[in-house]
Amino acid sequence: MAASWTFAVARDELSRTTRVESALPELSDGEALLRVDRVGLTANNVTYAVLGDSMRYWEFFPPDRHGLDGRWGLPPLWGFAEVVASTVAEVEVGQRVYGYLPPAGHLVVRPSRMDDTGFRDASAHRAELPSPYNGYRSTVGDPAYRADQEDLLILFRPLFFTSFMLADRIVDNDWYGAQSLVFSSASSKTAYAAAVELRGRGPRLVGLTSPGNLGFTRSLGCYDEVLPYDGIGALDRVPTVYLDLSGAPATRAALREHLGDRLVRDIAVGLTNQIPNADAAGEVFFAPVQMRKRRIDWGRDGLDGRFADAWQRFTDVVGGWLDVQVGAGPAALEHAWLDVLAGRTPPEVGRVVQF
Template identity: 25%
Template sequence: MADEIPTVQILDKKNYFSQSLISLPSALPYPPLPPSSLRLRTSVLSLTVNNFTYAALGNLLRWWDVHPLPSSTPAPYNDSSKYGRISAWGYAQVLESTVAAIPKGSYLWGYVPLGTLPEDLQVSLHPSIADQVIVTSAHRKDAMPIYNRYFIYLPSTTTTITTTTTTSSRAEEIARKTTGVAHDAALRVMHATAFLMESFAFSSTPSRVVAPGAGPDDGQSDDPSWSAADADLSDSTVLIFAPGSKAGALFAALLGARKAGEDRPRRIVGVTSGFSQAFVEGTGLYDSVVLTSAEPMSVFTDREEKRVVVFDFGGRAGVAQRWAGTLTPEYPSLQFVGVGSAILDPKVAESVFAAAAKSPAPAYKAARVNAGDMRPRAIKAIGEEEYWAEEARSWEVFRRHGIKGLKMNWGEGMGDVLKGWDRLARGEVLPSEGLVYKL
């Protein structure tokens, strides 16, 4: 592995559907590793709609800067004004280390580049959480904290991470053993967002309520416009758009686990396209499932709801906003919460974002979820050790079982990664599929 010619995915920034697999022979040999550093090579990653969001908003939110073009990139791809690299979530193997507590052979889970080229990162151990490390490299200083935090897995705990699922005669047994690894890559960051929303932004405990949106990320201040009343979902109907998305399904599962008659919503309704209907119904996470083509008011029969809360996890063509606009005259206290976005064609992405920025304020109250800013507030509310313990306990349930009907489909190598990227761009990936790759 150390002498292999590394390859990386490079995207056209203006047309991120267009990708190239670039070999970097001149990257060898690798230079000596600086002090307090790790040399990491991506080992397992997952592709989701999020990857395209990182590309679409890469200039605005500095996502192109997290994994810059290598110095060995050949022309014309070395022009960073035109080309760039986007990241995924998964595991990276520690090839070399100058950090005594993280030996060679360990793995880190977090935000990893798409490619087999190792990256050298300066890091510092978390002062109080033993299994976490923070990236301190200069080129990452402007990245949101959530992207600079990695979880450590020492060599004694990583046997299933190193297993390849596609070449063994024991493929069925290995797939079972690596289910947790696949879920880590495909679902863990989605769970973190859903957990922050359910346990804090929409908590029934006033002392835990934090604002869901962007704002100061030091945990020292909060949005005064967000209150316990905004967080209260009891006696409300919750409409989840893109209910087949991984984050939407995880949020529905967490809400559905609340006790009926106490802090559970009256109803959790999945509003879906016909393409995803069968999968959404099969998850068993929703009290009812309706099509986006339905008349919005047809969802409400007894009209006893205190209010309606719309969660948009990436519904297409502004369908969630249209529903919210239709429902607001009947439910003036309607709350709209934007969480994700659909894959946008690069040809229209900039115009869509520009139009959204110029749009007049809607008649309903709207908020936009930002997990990176929510987390410091949640940590401030209950303390860091308790926060991470709670998130870990919640995640372990989904790590074992995942989402009903969601199958993790493993690929191997960067060739398969590029095929998966193309399938996502063409809209061919089924809602019942999770795309996971071993490099």
């Protein structure tokens, strides 16, 4: 009997992992089976696990569907999968799709709203979850897809979507009247992708990073200035927007002390150090909210077109920055997870796993 596998982490201790094998699931009418082919591991995936309960990320791939109890969680991954069985005429075997995937060999989906761009998973347990995570984009007809850029799409597309929408939100609000934008975790993919999109369009861009990442972050060329965290006192005391991608309380406190009322916006964008610090921020940026606004403003095709244009601008420069390291099989996935979780992956490295 053909078999599949599932990798999971303990919800109360993310460094504790397990891997189980199971038979391939039988399909019911209206379902299709995806074989997970190639995925990426970034700090974004750790964020999904850290916020698994509060933001319902654990609910996308329930452990009981993979032979595990509720003590375990399946951290969502982004990547490519292939349709290997289907009871839905519009979803053909062999179709390759990009989307939200479990750390497992296979995924059963219930395709709905099929069109040339792909389909959505209408499985009952996903009905009330954020809709942007339920789409599976066909590589055919995707304006951002190029076969030779699959690893960049795996590693950057979900992050770049956040970056693109963050940059758009800032521009859409006339930069909040700021003269300076300060990014924490400036060496992170989400931060520097947003900086690439904003570079030269408005206020001065300043990156904050750890001493060990100063050289790399400065080499990117997308920030006007890069400072270590203990250099906050050197920031110009001008109207400033803080984009918090680190969640570090000490950084926020130092900025507030130094800038005072010149800190005009304090926006939590994501977490990379597992400290849920969003409550301390002035506001939280959630990319799907801005995406919904722009779908109304521009229509889906307009949003897709603008995203594809921004993506190509970004990939024109990112190829020279990134060292993609590809592992093979479930054991490589576990190794990559533990490395990213522990912060052992340098900012210039991207982790991809092929199954």
